[in-house]
Amino acid sequence: MEYISTSALANELDIKSADLFDKLKTLGWIERKNDKWTLTDLGKQKGGQTRTNPKFGEFVVWPENISLDGGQQKEKPKLLNATAIGKHFDISSQRLNLIFSELGWIEKDIAGWQITKLGKGLGGRQFEHETSGGTYVLWPDNILTNKNLTSVFIEVTVIEQPLPQTTKEAPKSTNDNFREKFPATLRTKDGHMVRSRAEVIIDNALYDYKLAHAYERKLPIEEDLYSDFFIPTENVYIEFWGMENDPKYAERKKVKIEIYKKYDFKLIELNDSDISNLDDHLPKKLLKYGIKVY
Known part of the structure; x- marks a missing residue:
C-alpha cells in the first residue's frame, strides 16, 4: 500500500493543505500537540500512520486511496x-x-x-x-x-x-487553411521558414539569444492550435499579433488567448510596437518566466 503525506493528499484532492488539516481535525483523525499535528486513535483506525524524515521530522501519512467520507477505502x-x-x-x-x-x-x-x-x-x-x-x-x-x-x-x-x-490526405483544419493563405517563404538565420518580416525578427532574436525554439508548434491539447514560437526549456509560448484590423484575425486571436488561459500555458505576447525595439521588450518578457538573455 502506498502512503502519502497530508500535504500530498491535499494536492491530490485539489484543496488547500490548511483546509484539509482542518477537515481531518473536525473528523477527529488528527489533533494539534506542541505545535505539531499528531494522529489520534481514530486516525490510526482509518489507516493513518506516522513517518519520520531526517529533514522534516515526524509527519502523518495516509493510504493513497483513502476516502474522507467515513474513511472507507475506495477502489484504487x-x-x-x-x-x-x-x-x-x-x-x-x-x-x-x-x-x-x-x-x-x-x-x-x-x-x-x-x-x-x-x-x-x-x-x-x-x-x-x-x-x-x-x-x-x-x-x-x-x-x-x-x-x-x-x-x-x-x-x-x-x-x-x-x-x-x-x-x-486528411481533411484540412483551420490552421492548415491559414498556412495555405499565408505560406512560409522567408528564411531565418537558423533555417526556419516563416511567414512575415516580424516573425523573421523574432526568430533571429531567439537564435541570437541562443534559445532553442520551435516554430509553429502544436499545443498539447485536443484543440487544433499552433503557437508561433515555443521555448521547450521553460515551456513558454510566443505569439505575435499582426493584422489587428482584420476582424477574422481578431476573432482568431481572441480564441487563442482564451485557450492559453484555459490551460494556464505560459504565454508571451508581441505586437508591432514590440518589434520595432525587440531587444528592449523581448528580454524583459522572457525574464518574467526566468529566462535570462544577454
Whole structure:
C-alpha cells in the first residue's frame, strides 16, 4: 500500500493543505500537540500512520486511496510511473519526463517533478518519496493511449518511415487553411521558414539569444492550435499579433488567448510596437518566466 503525506493528499484532492488539516481535525483523525499535528486513535483506525524524515521530522501519512467520507477505502485505480510508461514506448523514464514537461503536464522543481493543472486534468497524481521528500507523478493507465502523447512517437515514425504516396490526405483544419493563405517563404538565420518580416525578427532574436525554439508548434491539447514560437526549456509560448484590423484575425486571436488561459500555458505576447525595439521588450518578457538573455 502506498502512503502519502497530508500535504500530498491535499494536492491530490485539489484543496488547500490548511483546509484539509482542518477537515481531518473536525473528523477527529488528527489533533494539534506542541505545535505539531499528531494522529489520534481514530486516525490510526482509518489507516493513518506516522513517518519520520531526517529533514522534516515526524509527519502523518495516509493510504493513497483513502476516502474522507467515513474513511472507507475506495477502489484504487491502476497508476503507472515514468519507468513503466517509458518501457511501453521503448524510451527511458528520464526522456519520458522531458516529453511530459514539454507537453506541459509536469514541471521541474527543486525536489523533483511537480504536476501542472493540465497534468491533473489527465488524471496524474502527485506523490512524495517518504525518505528523501522528492516529488514524482503517477499516471492512470489510459495515458498510454493519450492522443497528444502518442502523436509524439507517431511523428518520429513518420519521419523514419515516410508514408506511401497513396495515403489518403486528411481533411484540412483551420490552421492548415491559414498556412495555405499565408505560406512560409522567408528564411531565418537558423533555417526556419516563416511567414512575415516580424516573425523573421523574432526568430533571429531567439537564435541570437541562443534559445532553442520551435516554430509553429502544436499545443498539447485536443484543440487544433499552433503557437508561433515555443521555448521547450521553460515551456513558454510566443505569439505575435499582426493584422489587428482584420476582424477574422481578431476573432482568431481572441480564441487563442482564451485557450492559453484555459490551460494556464505560459504565454508571451508581441505586437508591432514590440518589434520595432525587440531587444528592449523581448528580454524583459522572457525574464518574467526566468529566462535570462544577454
